[in-house]
Amino acid sequence: MDREEYVEAVLRAVESIPEGRVSTYGDIAAYVGQGGPRQVGAVMREYGGGVPWWRVIRASGVPADEVGDEQLQLLRGDGVRITDGKVNLRAVRWDPDE
DNA sequence: AACCTGACGGTAT
DNA sequence: CATACCGCCAGGT
Numbered sequence: 017m018d019r020e021e022y023v024e025a026v027l028r029a030v031e032s033i034p035e036g037r038v039s040t041y042g043d044i045a046a047y048v049g050q051g052g053p054r055q056v057g058a059v060m061r062e063y064g065g066g067v068p069w070w071r072v073i074r075a076s077g078v079p080a081d082e083v084g085d086e087q088l089q090l091l092r093g094d095g096v097r098i099t100d101g102k103v104n105l106r107a108v109r110w111d112p113d114e
Numbered sequence: 115a116a117c118c119t120g121a122c123g124g125t126a127t
Numbered sequence: 128c129a130t131a132c133c134g135c136c137a138g139g140t
Contacts, residue, residue, distance in 0.1 A: 019138090041122055052136055053122035060121050072121080080121035087121095 017050055025050070026059045029112065033071040035094045037110035038103055040075045047112045070094075071110075077102035 017025070025048045033039050041053035041060075048056075057080070060069050070090035073079055078101065079087040088098050096108055 045122090054120060054135070055122095055137060057121040058138075064121080069121085074121080075123060082121055 022048070022050055022055075023059050023063055026056055027063060027067050030060075030067045030069065030072055032112065033068060033110050035068075036096060036108065038071050038073055038091065038096060038105065038108045039110045039112075040073060040105070042075055043109070043112075044072060073103055073105075075105070077105050 026044060029044050029047050030039075041056040044056045045052050053075075056072070060072060061082075070083070070087045071094070073087070088101065091103060092098060096103060
């Protein structure tokens with residue numbers, strides 16, 4: 017899998033996250049089956065436009081500093097409940113094989 | 115090839 | 128809960 021295919025695979029995975037659900041960098045990486053959380057983050061930084069990037073968050077439920085507040089707002093727009101500045105992943109974490 | 119970098123994650127303190 | 132550390136892994140210099 018070359019880099020371009022990798023980027024496509026990651027973007028497809030992110031596009032498949034339904035409104036109201038959230039995934040993590042690590043989960044996306046595992047689903048794609050290549051690279052790690054940091055690679056997924058790198059793809060989002062460069063090609064995140066065009067896909068629902070705000071549905072990808074750290075495993076802790078706290079957004080990356082770069083996008084912080086905006087991400088939380090967009091998630092609220094999706095109907096995701098935010099508590100103390102973080103997402104409750106136990107409630108909305110998305111499993112691709114669902 | 116060596117070294118730095120980082121939209122990360124898990125563990126320890 | 129906050130910080131520190133270390134492991135990870137690919138891209139850039």
